[in-house]
Amino acid sequence: MTYHNPPTTPRFSSTFDAYTLSEIRRAAATGIYDIRGGGAKRKIPHFDDLLFLGASMSRYPLEGYREKCGTNVVLGSRFAKKPVELKIPITIAGMSFGSLSAQAKEALGRGASIAGTSTTTGDGGMTPEERGQSKTLVYQYLPSRYGMNPDDLRKADCIEVVVGQGAKPGGGGMLLGQKISDRVAEMRNLPKGIDQRSACRHPDWTGPDDLEIKIMELREITDWEKPIYVKIGGARPYYDVALAVKAGADVVVVDGMQGGTAATQEVFIEHVGQPTLACIRPAVQALQDLGMHRKVQLVVSGGIRNGADVAKALALGADAVAIGTAALVALGDNDPALEPEYKKLNTTAGAYDDWHEGQDPAGITTQTPELAARLDPVRAGRRLANYLKVMTLEAQTIARAAGHNHVHNLEPEDLCALTIEAAAMARVPLAGTSWIPGQGGV
Amino acid sequence: MRTVDLARTSLRELNAELHRQTEGANETGFVVLNPRGGHAIAVGIDAPVDVQIKGSVGYYCAGMNKKASVTVHGSAGPGVAENMMSGRVVVMGDASQYAGATGRGGLLVIEGNASSRCGISMKGIDIVVRGNIGHMSAFMAQSGNLVVLGDAGDALGDSIYEARLFVRGKVKRLGADCIEKEMRAEHHEALAKLLEAAGIRGVASTEFRRYGSARKLYNFNIDNADAY
Numbered sequence A: 001m002t003y004h005n006p007p008t009t010p011r012f013s014s015t016f017d018a019y020t021l022s023e024i025r026r027a028a029a030t031g032i033y034d035i036r037g038g039g040a041k042r043k044i045p046h047f048d049d050l051l052f053l054g055a056s057m058s059r060y061p062l063e064g065y066r067e068k069c070g071t072n073v074v075l076g077s078r079f080a081k082k083p084v085e086l087k088i089p090i091t092i093a094g095m096s097f098g099s100l101s102a103q104a105k106e107a108l109g110r111g112a113s114i115a116g117t118s119t120t121t122g123d124g125g126m127t128p129e130e131r132g133q134s135k136t137l138v139y140q141y142l143p144s145r146y147g148m149n150p151d152d153l154r155k156a157d158c159i160e161v162v163v164g165q166g167a168k169p170g171g172g173g174m175l176l177g178q179k180i181s182d183r184v185a186e187m188r189n190l191p192k193g194i195d196q197r198s199a200c201r202h203p204d205w206t207g208p209d210d211l212e213i214k215i216m217e218l219r220e221i222t223d224w225e226k227p228i229y230v231k232i233g234g235a236r237p238y239y240d241v242a243l244a245v246k247a248g249a250d251v252v253v254v255d256g257m258q259g260g261t262a263a264t265q266e267v268f269i270e271h272v273g274q275p276t277l278a279c280i281r282p283a284v285q286a287l288q289d290l291g292m293h294r295k296v297q298l299v300v301s302g303g304i305r306n307g308a309d310v311a312k313a314l315a316l317g318a319d320a321v322a323i324g325t326a327a328l329v330a331l332g333d334n335d336p337a338l339e340p341e342y343k344k345l346n347t348t349a350g351a352y353d354d355w356h357e358g359q360d361p362a363g364i365t366t367q368t369p370e371l372a373a374r375l376d377p378v379r380a381g382r383r384l385a386n387y388l389k390v391m392t393l394e395a396q397t398i399a400r401a402a403g404h405n406h407v408h409n410l411e412p413e414d415l416c417a418l419t420i421e422a423a424a425m426a427r428v429p430l431a432g433t434s435w436i437p438g439q440g441g442v
Numbered sequence B: 001m002r003t004v005d006l007a008r009t010s011l012r013e014l015n016a017e018l019h020r021q022t023e024g025a026n027e028t029g030f031v032v033l034n035p036r037g038g039h040a041i042a043v044g045i046d047a048p049v050d051v052q053i054k055g056s057v058g059y060y061c062a063g064m065n066k067k068a069s070v071t072v073h074g075s076a077g078p079g080v081a082e083n084m085m086s087g088r089v090v091v092m093g094d095a096s097q098y099a100g101a102t103g104r105g106g107l108l109v110i111e112g113n114a115s116s117r118c119g120i121s122m123k124g125i126d127i128v129v130r131g132n133i134g135h136m137s138a139f140m141a142q143s144g145n146l147v148v149l150g151d152a153g154d155a156l157g158d159s160i161y162e163a164r165l166f167v168r169g170k171v172k173r174l175g176a177d178c179i180e181k182e183m184r185a186e187h188h189e190a191l192a193k194l195l196e197a198a199g200i201r202g203v204a205s206t207e208f209r210r211y212g213s214a215r216k217l218y219n220f221n222i223d224n225a226d227a228y
Helices: A018-030 A102-115 A128-133 A150-155 A182-188 A207-221 A237-246 A266-271 A276-289 A307-315 A325-331 A336-344 A377-401 A420-426 B011-020 B185-197 B222-227
Strands: A035-038 A050-052 A073-075 A084-086 A090-092 A118-120 A136-141 A158-162 A173-175 A196-198 A228-233 A251-255 A261-265 A297-301 A320-323 A415-417 B002-005 B029-033 B050-054 B069-072 B088-091 B107-110 B123-129 B143-148 B164-167 B178-181 B209-213
Touching: A035 A266, A050 A307, A073 A297, A090 A102, A090 A377, A102 A118, A102 A128, A102 A136, A102 A325, A102 A377, A128 A377, A136 A150, A150 A207, A158 A207, A173 A261, A207 A228, A207 A237, A207 B011, A228 A237, A237 A251, A237 A276, A251 A276, A261 A266, A276 A297, A276 A420, A307 A320, A307 A377, A320 A325, A325 A377, A415 A420, B002 B011, B011 B029, B123 B185, B143 B185, B164 B185
Parallel strands: A090 A118, A090 A320, A118 A136, A136 A158, A158 A228, A228 A251, A251 A297, A297 A320, B002 B029, B029 B050, B050 B069, B069 B088, B088 B107, B107 B123, B123 B143, B143 B164
Antiparallel strands: A035 A261, A050 A415, A073 A084, A173 A196, B164 B209, B178 B209
16 A cells, blocks of 8 residues: 655754754854844834724813824923923934944934924934034943043033933943044044944943943033933833932933844843833833832833834833934835845845944935935935924824823823733733733732 | 132032032132042042141042042042042052052052052052052053052052052062063153153163063963962
């Protein structure tokens, strides 16, 4: 008797998927880990896993185009003599001149100023283009202190002490030699063309007790005028926020693992830190436990894409959000119109993340003059302003539908979750139930 | 000469008064009494004033100094003259960790010893220490000069860039990518000027050895991974 033995369909491993196999081959061929820009790309619980309930019998909505819904936010009201008031609760996150072209930094300043919000410097110092075009500029105080000087500190509207960032909590940075132009080298006091390491921790303080003294020094130098932010990566948000408050922060910025970086190891981006969604409630709880919620403002970043994300972050207790990757996309990053050029770089529009190599065809993450000249700061700034306005309108639309006359009146009770994981992280009920995993209820 | 007693005047009043001084101001001399280890004393000055602090100070004394001459008649806590831009800071006693951290210019003189991480990430400052310095000094030092008349602790100049290190005594161990370099005529000349500027007499540049970067870690190479 003979048996017919039909061939089976080739079966690919879920564990050793195509990307994993390609990474093993790449590592074996090169002997070095993969470095890239951006934030975590893996699928993790996010704002998409939450829904707004909207108004119903117990709550009445506000008229969409008639009734007021405020969006302004005041940051730095705890200690600073000159807190800043922004028209919208969406800020531009810190991104360095060096990782970004001067044109891109100028465009960020222009767009943010049109929209009535702030932009932020990054590792590498403050450029005149950025200061000149930014109505409200936050000056980052970073471990590397590249470009740091008291004159720029005084020119800033706010100071952000960077302890960590979501893409790499506990990690420093590296700007590879090919992006070190004469100007970048001069601003960083280093020779042209060499890799510039950004330290992972500050050179003159360690721990929250030291930070308290460091913040006091910064306040003394700037005569207590400027709001001082502390930015942390999404590592231990409850304790980190509590310690930042104890250290004297006016504002705490919490950056989840979807938050981008200019260049870091892929393994770091994808395997260290917590999702943004998991960071907000512990951060808010820390503020509430200290009686400081709404007194010390909370800014959340990492994967904010639209007005719904903004509204959800605010509903969970944030005072404002910050965007980085989305702002770059608004300027023109990863535009499909540039597909032929992305193909030359062995990638495709939407997936380009080798920002550290300085070959960005959109002229944003580059220091090559011919590429950088492709970005028109005025036009790109307008695009960013448009995008910020759309996000704001979207957040207002949702807030009105939930019956709120200010986006800050959104609250966790306006939300439900689509998954058990999101319900547990956001501490809102699973849709169709009153069950909040880990919080009791049925 | 104006005297400010920190037992009666707040730190805020002192620093605000120092910040009010501008180029050509009438008041150019300040004496600060009873510092009692306070933090952030005389920080952020941007004028050619002279500040004499009669006692020991805490963290970040003379931080981000520009143009001023600040003398601590005692010892200094962590981060003295951090990120100094210009001017002169003198510590008559010892200095704690991170002395002159990230400093961009000016001269820091420590008459006693300096603790660990002296000159960390220095970016153009000149530092002269009459005594010894602790471990990890000049870590990631970018530019400027660190002169040590005594001994240097472990891992001197780890991951150093273009700063120059001159040590008269023993070095416990050099850090990654830091090597001894030849003392050429230009180095003797520069060192002699630094010693003179620091007010150090009777010490010759020939008594020092020079250390700096091997420049092997300037661009990442996987074959150098064991060096980190």
